[in-house]
Amino acid sequence: MIDSDVxxxxxxxxxxxGLTAAIYxxxxxxxxxxxxxxxxxxxxxxxxxxxxxxxxxxxxxxxxGVMGPELMVKFREQAQRFGAHMLGGKVSRVDLSGPPHGVWxxxxxxxxxxxxxxxxxxxxxxxxxxxGLPAExxxxxxxxxxxxxxxxxxxxxxxxxxxxxxxxxxxxANFLTRFASKVTVIHRRDELRASKIxxxxxxxxxxxxxxxxxxxxxxxxxxxxxxxxxxxxxxxEDSVLDVTGLFIAIxxxxxxxxxxxxxxxxxxxxxxxxxxxxRTEIEGxxxxxxxxxxxxxxxxxxxxxxxxxxxxxERWLEAAGHG
Ligand code: NAP
Numbered sequence: 001m002i003d004s005d006v007x008x009x010x011x012x013x014x015x016x017x018g019l020t021a022a023i024y025x026x027x028x029x030x031x032x033x034x035x036x037x038x039x040x041x042x043x044x045x046x047x048x049x050x051x052x053x054x055x056x057x058x059x060x061x062x063x064x065g066v067m068g069p070e071l072m073v074k075f076r077e078q079a080q081r082f083g084a085h086m087l088g089g090k091v092s093r094v095d096l097s098g099p100p101h102g103v104w105x106x107x108x109x110x111x112x113x114x115x116x117x118x119x120x121x122x123x124x125x126x127x128x129x130x131x132g133l134p135a136e137x138x139x140x141x142x143x144x145x146x147x148x149x150x151x152x153x154x155x156x157x158x159x160x161x162x163x164x165x166x167x168x169x170x171x172x173a174n175f176l177t178r179f180a181s182k183v184t185v186i187h188r189r190d191e192l193r194a195s196k197i198x199x200x201x202x203x204x205x206x207x208x209x210x211x212x213x214x215x216x217x218x219x220x221x222x223x224x225x226x227x228x229x230x231x232x233x234x235x236x237e238d239s240v241l242d243v244t245g246l247f248i249a250i251x252x253x254x255x256x257x258x259x260x261x262x263x264x265x266x267x268x269x270x271x272x273x274x275x276x277x278x279r280t281e282i283e284g285x286x287x288x289x290x291x292x293x294x295x296x297x298x299x300x301x302x303x304x305x306x307x308x309x310x311x312x313x314e315r316w317l318e319a320a321g322h323g
Contacts, residue, residue, distance in 0.1 A: 006100045007033050008322060009313055010117035011084075012091050013255075015048020016299045017289025018123035019075035020306030021313075025121075026082035028314045033115065034079065035105060037124075038090040046088065047072035048125045049252070049290070050299055052147040054175045059299055068149065071299070094120070096262045099284035099320070118322040119284045119313040122259065122271060123306060126252035126290040126297070131163065135219040136248075143225025145247050148172040152179045160245035161186055161228055163216055169249040170198040176247065177207040184241060186211045186230060211241070219246060254291045263287075270294050278309035284320070286313050 009025045011018045014036035025032040036046040045051055050068035057065040080086065087105070095102035095113060101120050102113030128146040130136050136144060145151040152175060160180045162173045165187035173183045185202070190212040192199050202208050211230065217238065218229035228241045254270045256263075263280055264272045271292040273279060278286040288309035289302035317323040 007115060007117040008317055009119045010103055010115055011121040011123060013123035013125055014046050015123060015125045015289055015302060016075060017302040017306035019079050020303040021121045021123060021288055021310040022079035022084040023082060024307050024310030026079060026084040030314060033085045033087060035087050035089060035091050052149055054149045091258060094258055096282050096285055101284060119317055121309045121313055122287040122291060123289045124255040124291045126254045129251045129253050130248060131216055133219055139219055139221060139225050142223060143221060143245050144219060148175045148247055152176050155180050155245045157181045158244045161241055161243045162247045162249055164249040165192040165194060167194045167198050170194040170202045172247050172249045173202055173208050174205055177205055183208050184211055186214050186216060188215050256291060268294060278305060278312045284316060
């Protein structure tokens with residue numbers, strides 16, 4: 001292998017963490033290759049989870065708020081402006097026995113990796129958790145959704161439901177009232193987990209109603225969603241909610257399957273980084289964003305940790321003689 005075949009930095013993932021790492025490493029002349037991901041029905045698509053969100057009101061620098069997808073377009077343009085190379089595609093396998101480390105895009109069974117890099121920045125993010133009901137696979141995209149921004153438009157003047165009691169559920173419910181005639185929030189307890197401001201906004205919205213102490217036990221419909229079976233966990237009473245859409249907003253899981261067996265994962269599947277650093281336990285492998293953060297999980301913290309990963313990678317490359 002000749003050194004010129006080996007990239008200095010490959011960044012896997014193109015959410016706020018990956019694209020911030022791209023901006024910083026491009027500006028450090030490291031010529032980064034960003035493997036962006038592929039469009040999918042869940043949240044590991046190019047641009048990350050903000051592609052599935054609506055108004056972002058807490059990203060500094062946007063006093064009027066900004067739409068999630070618009071913000072990610074700006075991140076991407078900024079990275080490209082400094083020479084980051086974008087590759088649409090999904091990483092199918094990594095070999096972290098280097099450096100250099102191997103990255104496969106497409107067929108994972110070819111003996112040689114598609115790309116090699118001295119430094120890898122893993123920014124694969126997290127995805128929506130599903131309820132685990134058999135009907136989910138059949139009805140996703142046919143009345144069942146994890147993305148109000150993508151699908152809300154289809155439910156104009158209809159009664160729909162949202163499952164969950166966190167900020168995501170409140171955000172989705174509020175957004176969906178732009179289209180739906182009524183939004184029922186189904187929550188398994190009698191108290192929300194969402195922040196006070198999001199709760200207040202949802203309670204003040206007259207198109208939102210709450211079904212407390214309630215779980216979804218089945219999703220009805222063959223080709224398209226026709227209703228939701230629910231159970232009150234206090235009374236054990238079953239009933240059917242007559243809705244045409246269901247949005248699942250019960251949290252997220254990190255996208256770490258690719259790294260299983262090669263990097264240490266926490267009990268909940270997140271990558272482990274060294275304190276105050278983006279370094280993993282493997283030389284030349286750095287992690288940033290939601291894939292390693294189960295505490296803050298904000299776009300701005302993900303962006304911050306992408307910056308850390310780029311600086312850590314730059315310093316490591318310099319010290320290892322690959323700078
Ligand atoms: P979350 O805070 O973990 O809330 C998940 C919600 O889903 C909880 O209410 C939980 O119920 C419920 N839930 C979990 N598993 C369930 C199941 N199997 N069946 C039924 N209900 C279930 O997740 P999130 O709302 O996605 O938020 C994640 C993080 O992102 C949070 O830190 C949040 O603040 C942040 N966030 C911020 C914004 C914003 O500020 N604009 C927007 C979205 C997210 P329990 O309450 O009973 O556990």
